[in-house]
Structure formats: C-alpha cells, structure tokens
Amino acid sequence: MRLFKFGGASIATPERALALLPILATENEPVVVVVSAMGKTTNALEVIVNTACGGNFTEAAELAAALQEQHLLYASTLLSEEIYVETAALLSGYFNELQRAVAAVDAARYDWSYDQVVCLGEVFSTIIISMLLRERHLPYLWIDARTFISTDNTYRDAVVDWNRSRQQVQAVAGRRLKQGKSVITQGFIGAAQDGSSVTLGREGSDYTAAILAAMLGLESVTIWKDVEGLQNADPKLFNNTVKIEAITYNEVIEMAFYGAQIIHPKTIKPLQNNNIPLYVKCFLDPSLPGTVIKAEADDAHYPPLIVLKENQVLLQVTTRDFSFITEDNLSALYAIFHERKIKINLIQNAAISFVACIDNRADKIRELTNVLAQNYKVLHNEGLQLLTIRHHTPQIVEELTTGKQVLLKQETRKTIQVIMKRRD
Numbered sequence: 001m002r003l004f005k006f007g008g009a010s011i012a013t014p015e016r017a018l019a020l021l022p023i024l025a026t027e028n029e030p031v032v033v034v035v036s037a038m039g040k041t042t043n044a045l046e047v048i049v050n051t052a053c054g055g056n057f058t059e060a061a062e063l064a065a066a067l068q069e070q071h072l073l074y075a076s077t078l079l080s081e082e083i084y085v086e087t088a089a090l091l092s093g094y095f096n097e098l099q100r101a102v103a104a105v106d107a108a109r110y111d112w113s114y115d116q117v118v119c120l121g122e123v124f125s126t127i128i129i130s131m132l133l134r135e136r137h138l139p140y141l142w143i144d145a146r147t148f149i150s151t152d153n154t155y156r157d158a159v160v161d162w163n164r165s166r167q168q169v170q171a172v173a174g175r176r177l178k179q180g181k182s183v184i185t186q187g188f189i190g191a192a193q194d195g196s197s198v199t200l201g202r203e204g205s206d207y208t209a210a211i212l213a214a215m216l217g218l219e220s221v222t223i224w225k226d227v228e229g230l231q232n233a234d235p236k237l238f239n240n241t242v243k244i245e246a247i248t249y250n251e252v253i254e255m256a257f258y259g260a261q262i263i264h265p266k267t268i269k270p271l272q273n274n275n276i277p278l279y280v281k282c283f284l285d286p287s288l289p290g291t292v293i294k295a296e297a298d299d300a301h302y303p304p305l306i307v308l309k310e311n312q313v314l315l316q317v318t319t320r321d322f323s324f325i326t327e328d329n330l331s332a333l334y335a336i337f338h339e340r341k342i343k344i345n346l347i348q349n350a351a352i353s354f355v356a357c358i359d360n361r362a363d364k365i366r367e368l369t370n371v372l373a374q375n376y377k378v379l380h381n382e383g384l385q386l387l388t389i390r391h392h393t394p395q396i397v398e399e400l401t402t403g404k405q406v407l408l409k410q411e412t413r414k415t416i417q418v419i420m421k422r423r424d
C-alpha cells in the first residue's frame with residue numbers, strides 16, 4: 001500500500017484539485033492520502049495570527065471570514081450543489097473554531113496562538129478534497145490528524161510521541177486499510193497532551209506523510225508537486241538547475257537540514273529507518289519519472305547541490321574574562337541555545353570566542369543575547385545568507401560568491417558553507 005501526499009500547490013485551484021482524481025482512481029489497493037493547506041492558506045493564517053497579536057482583533061476576524069469565503073467559493077466551483085451544501089456546513093464548524101482561536105490569540109504566547117490558528121488550513125482543505133472524492137465515488141475516511149498524531153507542547157515545531165501516535169494511527173487508519181478502504185488526513189498538524197493543536201514546522205506535511213508510512217508499514221511515499229522532481233537548487237533562486245533522477249536519503253537530509261525548501265528536514269529519518277522509498281512526482285503530468293529518494297542511488301556523480309538560506313544572523317560570543325572556549329564553556333553555551341530551542345545552522349569556535357549562525361527570529365535573539373551577555377561579550381551581524389554546496393567545485397563556489405562579502409567559510413571534502421552578505 002502506498003501513501004500519496006499532495007502539497008498546497010497541487011490543490012491551489014479547483015481545476016488543479018481535479019488532477020488528483022485520475023491519480024487516485026488508478027490505484028488498486030487502499031491508499032493513504034495526506035493533504036496540505038490549499039495554495040497560500042498557511043501564509044494567510046500566519047497573517048491572521050500576526051494581526052491579532054498586534055492587537056487588531058477585528059481585522060483578524062475579518063481576514064478569517066474572508067478566508068472562509070475563499071474556501072466556500074472554491075468548494076462551490078468544485079462540487080455539485082448537494083455535496084457543496086454539506087461541505088459548507090462541515091466547514092462552518094471549523095471556521096468557528098478558527099474564529100475562537102483568533103479571539104484567544106495571546107501575544108505573550110505567540111507560538112501556542114500560532115498553532116491554534118494555523119493548524120486549521122489543512123483541516124479545511126481535506127474536508128473539501130474528501131467531499132470531492134466522495135462525489136466521484138472514491139470513498140475515503142476523513143480523519144482529523146489531531147486525533148492520532150500526539151506530540152509534546154513545542155508549539156510550531158512539535159516533537160511526535162512516537163509510541164502513542166503509532167498505536168493511535170494503527171487503531172484508526174491501520175484498521176480501515178486492513179478492511180480494504182482508503183483514508184485521507186492532514187499533514188503538518190497534531191495535538192499536544194492537553195488537547196491543544198500543534199504544528200510540526202512549515203512544510204511539515206511531508207513529515208506527516210513519512211510518519212504515517214513508517215507507522216503503517218507502507219511500501220512507498222509519493223509527494224505530488226507542481227515541479228518535475230527534485231532539482232539541484234531552488235529554480236526560483238538559481239538559473240540552469242538540473243533535475244535529479246535518483247538520490248540517497250543521506251544527500252537529501254543534508255540539503256533539507258541546511259534549509260532547502262524541497263522537503264521538511266525531519267521527513268527523511270522515518271523513511272530511511274524503515275527503508276521506504278520517497279518519490280517526488282509532478283501532478284501535472286504523472287507520466288514523468290520524477291525523482292526517487294532511497295538508500296542507495298546508482299549515480300554517485302551528483303551535480304553540485306546548492307542551498308541558500310536567507311535572513312541569517314551571525315552571533316559572535318567572546319568570554320569576558322579571557323577564559324578559553326573549551327568544553328566547559330561550550331557545553332554552557334550549547335545549553336543556553338538548547339533551552340531556548342534555537343537551532344544553530346553553523347558554528348565555529350576559536351580560543352576565546354564562539355561564532356554561531358542562526359535564523360533571524362527577533363524575539364528569540366533578544367532573549368538569547370540577554371542571557372549570553374551575563375558572561376560573554378556578544379556581537380551580532382544581521383542580513384546574512386548561508387550558502388551550502390554539497391559536491392562543490394571551485395567554479396561553482398566562485399560563481400556563487402562573487403560580488404559578496406564573505407564573513408566565514410567552512411569546507412570539508414563534500415560540503416562547503418559560506419556565510420555572506422550582499423555588497424551594498
């Protein structure tokens with residue numbers, strides 16, 4: 001049995017959503033379908049939370065109402081009148097949940113507020129898609145993923161409780177599949193112990209797909225996108241990208257870790273651990289071969305794999321008393337980052353200083369800097385880019401760093417990382 005994950009782009013419009021039908025109709029076995037929020041819904045929900053956090057609750061509620069209108073228009077275009085009426089009623093219950101979540105937004109609990117609001121995008125989309133499937137005589141059981149993906153309360157980057165989730169997933173989805181029937185659920189979301197909603201990090205639907213495939217022992221995962229497959233770099237940022245036919249888990253996890261937007265970074269581990277291949281295919285033309293990600297790939301001669309992460313901050317932390325940055329200082333420093341759940345994208349240490357490159361999250365950086373400043377002198381440099389190239393060649397490094405001010409470079413045999421700034 002297989003799992004199909006459809007990203008936001010594949011259901012961005014009602015016309016696009018129809019492309020799911022031939023893909024699903026040709027499956028002989030039951031399927032697990034995981035769907036993202038439609039198009040840019042997640043971004044729209046982020047705007048709603050931020051608006052409410054800024055104290056503009058009326059405007060946030062209006063934006064939520066406008067989002068409901070958009071979903072209703074989408075559903076009415078896609079569905080027959082009869083099914084539409086039922087869909088609208090189902091949606092209205094969850095749009096009420098959205099309005100309640102917006103009213104409860106608390107700027108002091110930003111991450112929590114974010115998850116209560118943002119999690120709903122995939123609930124809306126899966127309701128509409130499951131009704132489309134029903135109308136077309138493809139009966140899928142719709143499951144609210146918050147009933148089976150249990151996590152801790154790290155809002156916006158929740159950690160899955162693997163044992164508990166597995167039991168629940170097997171009890172609900174597993175049983176249905178054994179009866180020869182298919183299921184549809186949301187990616188990206190789950191629930192914490194207290195029942196509040198959580199999200200698994202942006203682009204987290206891929207991760208949900210991998211979790212479910214591992215827990216249900218499925219044969220493969222296919223991520224349906226609007227591109228032909230994985231490219232060696234983001235075509236929106238670079239010219240002359242090339243499509244990769246087959247690539248190892250190892251390469252992809254490295255690229256995702258350093259910020260490639262291709263796949264959620266946590267997606268690969270459950271697949272690799274269970275040796276489940278991941279296909280990336282184009283829903284616009286399912287006959288194209290796409291990319292396969294698996295344990296071993298024949299072609300060891302990859303093109304340079306390029307990842308550019310914007311909006312980076314470089315923190316330089318120096319001991320005030322001139323003590324060396326050795327294990328004791330390092331472990332204290334790591335603990336400070338770890339306690340605040342700040343991921344370090346690159347580090348380097350010297351005799352009395354330590355340099356860390358992190359994502360620019362103003363609130364987190366302010367708090368971090370205050371704590372560090374108690375024992376260390378802290379300098380920080382903003383507006384940077386982190387360039388990572390696997391399988392680099394001198395030419396590609398030259399090409400991508402020319403005209404940039406390079407602040408730091410780290411190189412191993414397979415990977416080069418450069419922190420750089422555009423010259424003004």
Ligand code: ASP
Nearest residue numbers: 036042188202203204205
């Ligand atoms: N809808 C979420 C996002 O846009 C999750 C996903 O698409 O994977 O990040």
Ligand code: MG
Nearest residue numbers: 007008036203
């Ligand atoms: Mg997406």
